[in-house]
Amino acid sequence: MIDLDIQLTLSDARRRFELSARLSTEARFAVLYGPSGSGKTTTLQAIAGLQQPTAGRICIDGQTLFDHAGNINVPGRQRRVGYLFQQYALFPHLSVRANVEFGLTSWYKRRPSHEQRDRVEALLESFGLSAMENSLPRSLSGGQQQRVALARALACEPRILLLDEPFAALNPMLKDSLRAELAATCQQWGIPVLMITHDPEDVVQLAQVAFVFEAGRIVREIDVENGRMKEHLAQSLGQSPAPIDPRRQKLKAWLG
Numbered sequence: 048m049i050d051l052d053i054q055l056t057l058s059d060a061r062r063r064f065e066l067s068a069r070l071s072t073e074a075r076f077a078v079l080y081g082p083s084g085s086g087k088t089t090t091l092q093a094i095a096g097l098q099q100p101t102a103g104r105i106c107i108d109g110q111t112l113f114d115h116a117g118n119i120n121v122p123g124r125q126r127r128v129g130y131l132f133q134q135y136a137l138f139p140h141l142s143v144r145a146n147v148e149f150g151l152t153s154w155y156k157r158r159p160s161h162e163q164r165d166r167v168e169a170l171l172e173s174f175g176l177s178a179m180e181n182s183l184p185r186s187l188s189g190g191q192q193q194r195v196a197l198a199r200a201l202a203c204e205p206r207i208l209l210l211d212e213p214f215a216a217l218n219p220m221l222k223d224s225l226r227a228e229l230a231a232t233c234q235q236w237g238i239p240v241l242m243i244t245h246d247p248e249d250v251v252q253l254a255q256v257a258f259v260f261e262a263g264r265i266v267r268e269i270d271v272e273n274g275r276m277k278e279h280l281a282q283s284l285g286q287s288p289a290p291i292d293p294r295r296q297k298l299k300a301w302l303g
């Protein structure tokens with residue numbers, strides 16, 4: 048489903064970053080994991096057409112989006128890739144509905160078609176956003192803003208959903224319920240997901256496969272679905288299974 052082999056260089060006057068990423072997976076939910084600055088966001092941006100590789104190719108669902116040798120570079124807007132940015136990047140001056148519709152309109156085509164409006168309606172409904180469709184993002188909670196960003200990413204009928212740390216901006220107490228919500232949503236809309244996270248719990252609970260980045264390279268591929276690999280995963284992520292601490296259990300009970 049995702050087949051990617053790219054080289055990409057980012058540089059300015061004082062810095063140079065070389066990305067050389069290769070991954071191929073049929074998984075419905077794949078995760079990019081690794082330290083800050085290791086190239087995860089750059090990889091997502093290359094898939095979305097926001098960064099252009101210097102060599103290689105990117106195929107999603109059998110369609111070539113980029114192929115340096117074949118001189119193919121499908122423009123970002125035509126890639127049908129849903130992208131949820133870190134911190135969501137909602138337009139503060141646009142209502143919830145206008146944010147969700149945003150990717151469906153342009154300066155020459157101001158109004159979405161009937162079919163597109165129906166899809167937006169269905170998304171607002173299924174994300175529980177109908178009652179706040181005329182509100183501005185600043186009046187929404189973190190979880191609601193995340194849902195608007197997800198609905199916006201899904202509006203263009205994407206063939207893949209790219210999520211850049213969708214839970215990073217959220218209160219940790221919300222994370223668990225939103226994880227479950229995200230898993231259910233992706234299943235409902237039947238769209239494969241490639242998600243960046245720093246949280247091993249996201250990997251264990253959501254992913255079928257995890258690609259571990261280090262310094263611009265993918266150094267490990269972990270089959271998370273295999274139960275034995277989960278243990279291996281926890282070790283490889285630097286987490287040994289926590290001993291059962293009675294105080295911690297008690298605290299958890301108090302917190303409900």
Ligand SMILES: Nc1ncnc2c1ncn2[C@@H]1O[C@H](COP(=O)(O)OP(=O)(O)OP(=O)(O)O)[C@@H](O)[C@H]1O
Binds near residue numbers: 058082084087089
């Ligand atoms: N214009 C640039 N010139 C040089 N280096 C750059 C430029 N833009 C980004 N970088 C570097 O590229 C590297 C990869 O960035 P990227 O955002 O892909 O990392 P990441 O793994 O997603 O990190 P995080 O988890 O913190 O979001 C970083 O070290 C960043 O500083």
